[in-house]
Amino acid sequence: GQSLEQPSEVTAVEGAIVQINCTYQTSGFYGLSWYQQHDGGAPTFLSYNALDGLEETGRFSSFLSRSDSYGYLLLQELQMKDSASYFCAVRDDPSNTGKLIFGQGTTLQVKP
Amino acid sequence: KAGVTQTPRYLIKTRGQQVTLSCSPISGHRSVSWYQQTPGQGLQFLFEYFSETQRNKGNFPGRFSGRQFSNSRSEMNVSTLELGDSALYLCASSLVTREGPNEQFFGPGTRLTVL
Numbered sequence: 001g002q003s004l005e006q007p008s009e010v011t012a013v014e015g016a017i018v019q020i021n022c023t024y025q026t027s028g029f030y031g032l033s034w035y036q037q038h039d040g041g042a043p044t045f046l047s048y049n050a051l052d053g054l055e056e057t058g059r060f061s062s063f064l065s066r067s068d069s070y071g072y073l074l075l076q077e078l079q080m081k082d083s084a085s086y087f088c089a090v091r092d093d094p095s096n097t098g099k100l101i102f103g104q105g106t107t108l109q110v111k112p
Numbered sequence: 113k114a115g116v117t118q119t120p121r122y123l124i125k126t127r128g129q130q131v132t133l134s135c136s137p138i139s140g141h142r143s144v145s146w147y148q149q150t151p152g153q154g155l156q157f158l159f160e161y162f163s164e165t166q167r168n169k170g171n172f173p174g175r176f177s178g179r180q181f182s183n184s185r186s187e188m189n190v191s192t193l194e195l196g197d198s199a200l201y202l203c204a205s206s207l208v209t210r211e212g213p214n215e216q217f218f219g220p221g222t223r224l225t226v227l
Contacts, residue, residue, distance in 0.1 A: 033213055042116075042202065042220050043155070048213030087155065096214045098145035098206050099168040102155040 002026045004088055004103035011109045012078055020073045020106045022088035031091040032064050032071045033100065038084045046073070046086075075108070083110045113138060116205050116219035124225045130191040133222045137184050137205030143167075144186040145216065146178060149200040158201075161186050162208065190224075198226045 004024045012018040022032070031050040035043040049055055049064035049071060061074040075082055085107050089100040117136045125131050137144050145168075146158040157170040161180035178188040184205075190197055200223050204216035 031213065033215075035216075042218035043204075043216075044218070045213065045215040048215075050211075050213075089155075091214065093168070096209055096211065097162070097168050098143045098160040098204060098214065098216060099157050099170075100145075100155075100216065101157065102147075104154040 002090075002092065002101050004090060004101060006086075006088055006103040006106045008104065009107045009109070011111065013111050014078055014080060016078050017074065017076045018078060018108065020075075020086050020088075020108070022071045022073075022103055024069050024071075024088070024090050024101075024103075026090050026092045026101060028092040028094065029066065029069075029090060030094055032062070033089045033091070034060075034062055034073045035087045035089060035102075036084050037087065037105070043087060078110050080110050080112065083108060116203055116217050118201075118203050118219040118222050120222060121220065122223045122225075124227060125193050126227050127193055127195060129193050130189065131193060131224060132187055132189045133201055133203075133224075135186045135188075135203030135205075135219060137186070137203075138217055141205035141207055141217070142184050143206045143208050144180055144184060145204045145206070146186070146188050147202045147204065148172075149202055149221070150198075155202065158188065193226045195226050198224060200224075 034046040037043040047062040064071040085105040145160040160168040200221040
């Protein structure tokens with residue numbers, strides 16, 4: 001089957017750094033994306049890795065190791081507004097379609 | 113540019129009924145995907161439509177169906193509703209590109225409750 005594993009909850013304090021891990025087991029792999037979803041809101045795209053290494057976008061970075069079937073999202077200088085659920089998602093289809101396989105999500109709570 | 117819109121936002125139905133949900137993608141986006149979100153299962157892919165054709169389908173029973181119109185608007189239908197169909201149904205649209213993240217733009221969702 002296809003599965004993505006993420007921690008269910010992470011707690012950190014304002015200003016700290018937090019890492020959310022994602023391991024995947026899918027029939028194909030063509031990229032790992034991260035989405036953020038606030039309570040009651042729609043998921044929004046954060047980052048994408050197709051190749052091994054680190055991608056940085058402001059306070060957020062995402063890393064991928066295809067040989068380990070592993071990636072992580074790194075959030076720096078945490079702010080209260082970062083409290084949300086974070087989902088990793090794999091594209092398992094070589095065609096760039098809209099189909100994504102999502103992890104169960106990690107709820108991040110940022111405390112003052 | 114207006115975002116993805118979904119109607120209705122909330123629905124309450126009873127077992128055995130059917131329901132139709134609507135999604136209007138971002139202007140210019142020809143791909144529309146549907147996802148079911150539940151606390152226990154996360155986001156699960158239902159199907160994707162592109163140029164009025166179903167391009168991908170997830171592992172859901174045939175009670176779940178959809179279609180896309182020439183203006184890229186999409187509808188999904190669930191027949192013979194079951195209690196387990198209670199969920200947030202999310203629609204996402206995207207531009208079609210050869211490479212890259214194929215960023216999905218999600219709508220606010222339709223919260224379906226089956227009693």
